[in-house]
Amino acid sequence: MRESLNPLDSTFANDAKHQRPACEPENESGMLVERLNNSEADRCYEREKVLAWLDKNIPEKRLQHVLRVEEMAVKLALHHKLDAERAAQAGLMHDLAKCFQPKRLLQLASANGLEIDPVFAANPHLLHADVGAIVAKAEFGIHDVSVLEAIANHTLGSPGMSALSCVVFLADTLEPGRGDTPDLQTLREICWHDLHRAVWLTSEYTLKYLFESRHLIHPRALMTRNWAMQMAIAPRQTP
Ligand SMILES: [Fe+2]
Ligand SMILES: [Fe+2]
Numbered sequence: 001m002r003e004s005l006n007p008l009d010s011t012f013a014n015d016a017k018h019q020r021p022a023c024e025p026e027n028e029s030g031m032l033v034e035r036l037n038n039s040e041a042d043r044c045y046e047r048e049k050v051l052a053w054l055d056k057n058i059p060e061k062r063l064q065h066v067l068r069v070e071e072m073a074v075k076l077a078l079h080h081k082l083d084a085e086r087a088a089q090a091g092l093m094h095d096l097a098k099c100f101q102p103k104r105l106l107q108l109a110s111a112n113g114l115e116i117d118p119v120f121a122a123n124p125h126l127l128h129a130d131v132g133a134i135v136a137k138a139e140f141g142i143h144d145v146s147v148l149e150a151i152a153n154h155t156l157g158s159p160g161m162s163a164l165s166c167v168v169f170l171a172d173t174l175e176p177g178r179g180d181t182p183d184l185q186t187l188r189e190i191c192w193h194d195l196h197r198a199v200w201l202t203s204e205y206t207l208k209y210l211f212e213s214r215h216l217i218h219p220r221a222l223m224t225r226n227w228a229m230q231m232a233i234a235p236r237q238t239p
Pocket of ligand 1: 094095098128129154155172
């Protein structure tokens with residue numbers, strides 16, 4: 001049975017998730033594309049270094065969101081017996097490319113072999129998650145595939161995504177700063193009990209808003225919803 005969720009109760013949450021925020025001008029220093037092939041990227045993860053980078057590249061309000069996502073991802077990971085350190089890394093780095101200009105997102109995506117489909121071309125901001133993973137690798141030497149995938153999946157999700165990806169996807173939409181509507185409270189509750197059900201219903205929450213506000217919807221967001229719904233329902237259909 002589906003929970004009743006009003007997509008318009010918290011437009012801020014969805015607005016921030018799928019659309020370009022009002023960010024400060026991006027820092028154009030550093031040619032990321034050139035750095036991607038640099039094998040010296042084998043550095044250890046340093047939280048302070050990431051924080052310093054974020055401080056220069058995203059506004060304070062966005063940084064506070066990132067810290068809340070990190071915190072919620074860690075709590076969810078611990079609760080679901082997942083790797084809390086990986087959850088912390090993915091949470092802290094999930095919005096690295098949030099404030100990149102469309103041209104830069106398209107350039108980095110193309111340079112790294114990401115397919116620019118018509119929805120991405122029309123709304124390059126949707127690429128910020130996938131590009132964020134590219135930045136995490138290039139800037140901070142992150143090579144852990146599960147962390148990179150969790151960063152890449154935080155906006156649109158992906159069918160078959162890992163539990164760690166589910167945790168970061170959920171933390172991004174449900175962190176406390178997103179509001180405190182009954183719908184969000186319900187979704188927050190569910191994510192402690194059933195990650196797939198939470199991804200399914202959180203996807204619907206976002207999709208409803210996108211339909212209502214007549215925004216473009218990326219097919220991957222719909223595929224994630226279908227996958228999560230099947231994952232949540234399938235065990236109950238087994239005799
Ligand atoms: Fe994001
Ligand atoms: Fe985010």
